[in-house]
Amino acid sequence: MKRLATCLLSSFLLATSLHASDGEIIAALKSKGAQAIETKGAVTGLNFPDCSNLVVADYAQIGQLTGVKQLSFGKGPNDAGLKAIGAATNVEALSTNGMDVTDETIATLAAWKSLANFAIFHPGPKFTGKGLAALASLPKFESLTVAGSTAFGDDGMAAVATLTGLKGFRTWHSGVTTEGVKKIAALKNLTSLWIGQRLSYTPPVTVSDAVLPVFAELPLLESLTLDEARLTLPALSQLKKLTHLKRLTLNGIDIPEADIAALKQQFPKTDVKWTAPNEQSKKRIDALFK
Numbered sequence: 001m002k003r004l005a006t007c008l009l010s011s012f013l014l015a016t017s018l019h020a021s022d023g024e025i026i027a028a029l030k031s032k033g034a035q036a037i038e039t040k041g042a043v044t045g046l047n048f049p050d051c052s053n054l055v056v057a058d059y060a061q062i063g064q065l066t067g068v069k070q071l072s073f074g075k076g077p078n079d080a081g082l083k084a085i086g087a088a089t090n091v092e093a094l095s096t097n098g099m100d101v102t103d104e105t106i107a108t109l110a111a112w113k114s115l116a117n118f119a120i121f122h123p124g125p126k127f128t129g130k131g132l133a134a135l136a137s138l139p140k141f142e143s144l145t146v147a148g149s150t151a152f153g154d155d156g157m158a159a160v161a162t163l164t165g166l167k168g169f170r171t172w173h174s175g176v177t178t179e180g181v182k183k184i185a186a187l188k189n190l191t192s193l194w195i196g197q198r199l200s201y202t203p204p205v206t207v208s209d210a211v212l213p214v215f216a217e218l219p220l221l222e223s224l225t226l227d228e229a230r231l232t233l234p235a236l237s238q239l240k241k242l243t244h245l246k247r248l249t250l251n252g253i254d255i256p257e258a259d260i261a262a263l264k265q266q267f268p269k270t271d272v273k274w275t276a277p278n279e280q281s282k283k284r285i286d287a288l289f290k
Contacts, residue, residue: 022068025061032058037070044069045093051076059084066090069114074098079105087111092140093118100124103131110134119145119170129156136162143168150198154180161186172196172227177204181211184218191220191244196227196251201287208289209235216241225249228281230289233259237266245270252277254285 020028026036026043032053037045044067048054051073062071063085071091075098082105092114099120106127109115115138120127129152135141142165146152152171157180160169166187173196181195193215198206207229215224216238223246224239231253239245248270250260260274277285 020061020064022065025065026068028061029058042067045071047072048076049074051081054081056080056084060086063088069093071095077101082106083108087113089113092116095119095121096123097121098123100126102126103128106131107134110137113138114140116140117143119143120147120149121145122148123152125149125151127151128153130159132156133159133162136164142166145170146174147171147196148173150175152176154183157181157183160184163187164189166190168192170194170225173199174206176206178206178208178210181206182214185214188218189220190218192223193218193221194225194227196225197229197284197288199284201284203288203290205229205288207231212236212238215239218242219244221245223247223249225251226253228252228277228285230254230285233262236263240266248272250274252281252285254282254289 022043026034026046029046030036033048033050035047035049036043037047046062046068054076059081067090069091070093071088072095077096077099079101082101089112091112094109094115094117096119101123109118118135127149129146132144141163144160144163144166146156147170153175154177157176161183164186167189169184169187169190172194175198184190184193195207195211207226209232212235215221221242222244226249228251231250232255239248245267248267250273252275254277260272264272
């Protein structure tokens, strides 16, 4: 009987340690560099600028948090870490910068049933974006950013095209070509779109006149941002079909200033902002648009 009581006590203590309160877990994570984000005195988000001190057990504790809605990770998380978090069913926003994971592991985010916003910056070369298709099952998922990955190309864009509930999508400095960008035609619920050029001095390009007809067929689009390209006035004029367009931002776009003035006249209800390419961007544009 005494031995049974001891076993029961041990089991209770183990269960208690496995199900610590949010406060206890957050205190432990702070000691490893976590930064807390508070809303009305309650911790609703955690930012990990440096994940080098985290071990698998720490990621498992993150998965136990009930009040945290936002998670942000700097360089360090990998397949084992993300899998250890498990089904973080209360997290609504996830941002990573330098996470080295596979598409298979990214697909496990489909268990994060409250996830609405996911941004992945500078992922490792094992991430191509194909795993993003699994997020189509998420009932609240509406915003995605993929940036700083040459491994993310047209196959990744094909996966993105299955996320028909998206309202916002951003990508730049990727391996995507114009053929990949054209797959955005499937995302009819988009209200915000940002497409940037690839960091390359050799074709193919990501942004060009060829993709503007696709954007013109996104009926709900309110904001469009394009980076580093050579575009023409006739191609941009096709965007007049976008009756809800409020903002058109052309960053580092090689086009005559006179054409921008004409464009603004064509879009009297749209806030058109344009910056000419700097010296480095101009060299890249010249190389890409031979």
